[in-house]
Amino acid sequence: MADLENILRGLVQPTSLTVRSGEELVGAVESTITKDDERLKEKGKEPPRRKPRLSALPHEEASFPDVAPLSVLHAFARSISLDGQGSARGLAEHWGCLKYALALASETPEKLLLLSPEGRSTRQQHRRTQAHELGAAFGAFTAECVLRRRFRGHRVSIVPADIALLAGWTLTGARYRPRFLAEVWKPGEPGSVLPIACKGHHGRASNSHAQFASASIHLEAVHIGPWNRTPGLLFSTELSTKGPIVVHALRADGDGGALPAAGARVNVPLWDRPLDPFIIRPADGGLPEEAFSGFHVRTRDSGWFRQVLARVDAAGLTAFTGARSATARYLTRRQGQKDYTGQEHAAISSVRDTRQTLLGTRCVGTEHVFRINSQRVEAFTGVAEDLVEHLDNGRVDRYRREAHARFAGEPFAMWDERWRGAVSVRPDGSVLAIRRLRACTHASHDEE
Incomplete structure (x- = not known):
């Protein structure tokens, strides 16, 4: 049994995270998408809408300094601090990430980040949960790294897409949507928002091709600004039991996703909006205007949506500290405001004390x-x-x-x-x- 202090010290040791992108990956994913769509057509089914173009990350975005495993777990903890956990709400930011403290290690001479023996021995019934959660953890962390290099001098806030979207739409019947939304911001300046789709698996590198094909559907479900011009990021984390953890990464290009400069408006309380659950494709040539199922933040609503993102980010931060009443003030009724009202009790939730x-x-x-x-x-x-x-x-x-x-x-x-x-x-x-x-x-x- 490893010494506990050595385990904890290992969590702050610089470790190399392997990130892979490139044209070969793009080609493999496009081939998988083509085969999937052909199979659906053979069955008489309409293929789902996907991001029309995926591309590789530039080298400068896909490479970054060594990271500490605790930084990855911290990014994950912040991203799930608003997740619904029933009577355990408030404990999620601790146990949800720290249960993986024993799962991450760097045992190779190159200090590559990989699953520890404890992480590899996860029983079959828990492997899907581990893949889902660590896929989200590495996806959120890598998205931040990529976007900080793309938007120098700006901050990146990762918020749960479900909570943000609930301010304008009900999610009933919405099968596809991204895992996170990334707000890129700098005080007093215009910003951007990008949908983030991230998944994880314990299989071979080729398993990521199918995950990207699925992720492109989830990414396409959210449009911000003009039709079909919203950029995004896609990640599939390979949790190998034989080699290092590998984050496979692609991007969807576009000049949409713009947000206006935000000032004191982010201090104003939010109210739920009854927005239509459709993405509108404008009329073009001989094609009439058409509506598709999904979430479309029109340009006229971009100021409101920036307010949503900033306040959901603030709610996630106050929830992270255990302040239930402060969290409630930043959420709407549909976003779960009532879950943070009422008596605070340390036996069932976090208390900021x-x-x-x-x-x-x-x-x-x-x-x-x-x-x-x-x-x-x-x-x-x-x-x-x-x-x-x-x-x-x-x-x-x-x-x-x-x-x-x-x-x-x-x-x-x-x-x-x-x-x-x-x-x-x-x-x-x-x-x-x-x-x-x-x-x-x-x-x-x-x-x-």
């Missing part, structure tokens, strides 16, 4: 105790204390301006000797920390 000083920054958030290798660990999720005050008071615009000015544009993870644990910090000012629980640290609510 803990302060920690991590890597010199005073943070406020929530903590839970788990076991790794039969040993108790304390996990803390929170945000810089002064930024939390802005979020608690609805000042999303000011929070964003200060987070952009104060925090590095790239995530990082380090061992905090004073706290005696692994700490991850993200550009949004959030922290995820984990350490062995000792008697002297038990129930620490205001640790200096």
Whole structure:
């Protein structure tokens, strides 16, 4: 059994993440799509609408510095902090990501990120869940890396597509939609939004071809701005049991997805809008206007949608800290506002009542105790204390301006000797920390 402290220290060690793209991958995916569509036509069925053109990532977008496994888990924790977890709501950001603390390792001389023996021994009934969740984790993390290089000097916020779309549409009957939406923003400037489709599997590299064919359907379900011009990103993570973890990546090009400059409007409460569940193809030549099932953010609604994205991002951050009432203020009724009202109780949810000083920054958030290798660990999720005050008071615009000015544009993870644990910090000012629980640290609510 590996020593717990070595396991935790390994979570902050720089590791090489393998990302693959290229024309060969594009050709293989196009061939898979063609075969799938031909089979459907032979059965008398209409092939689904897909992104019409997929292409490889440029080299500068597909290569980035070594990453710490804890940074990947932190990105995943932030992306699922609004997921519905029933009575365990609020625990998801901890256990949902930290259950994979033992699954990621870098045992090769090249320090390649791969599944550990524990990760490879996952029983069959849990492999699908592992593939789904780690596919989302690596997809969200890689999307951020790609977009930070594409939009230099901008911030990238990954929000759950379901929650954002519920502000304008019901999802009943909507079979296809992306996993995430990525908002690219900079205070006071116009922004962009890109749908993100990400999947994972334990098979061979060729399994990714079918996943991309499916992901192109999900990506096509959301159009932002003009018809058929919304860019997007697609990821399929190969969780090999014999080699390194490989993130296969493609992109859908387009000049759509534009968002206007946003200021104080992001501070204004949201209301549900009754938008039609259709994507409108404009009349062209002899072709009449046509409506397809899906989600279309028209240009006239782009200001409203930027408000939606900013407030869902703020809700995810307050949920990450365990602040239920603050989270409720940023969501609409359809987005699940009622799930964050009522009594807060530590036995069934997170409660924001803990302060920690991590890597010199005073943070406020929530903590839970788990076991790794039969040993108790304390996990803390929170945000810089002064930024939390802005979020608690609805000042999303000011929070964003200060987070952009104060925090590095790239995530990082380090061992905090004073706290005696692994700490991850993200550009949004959030922290995820984990350490062995000792008697002297038990129930620490205001640790200096």
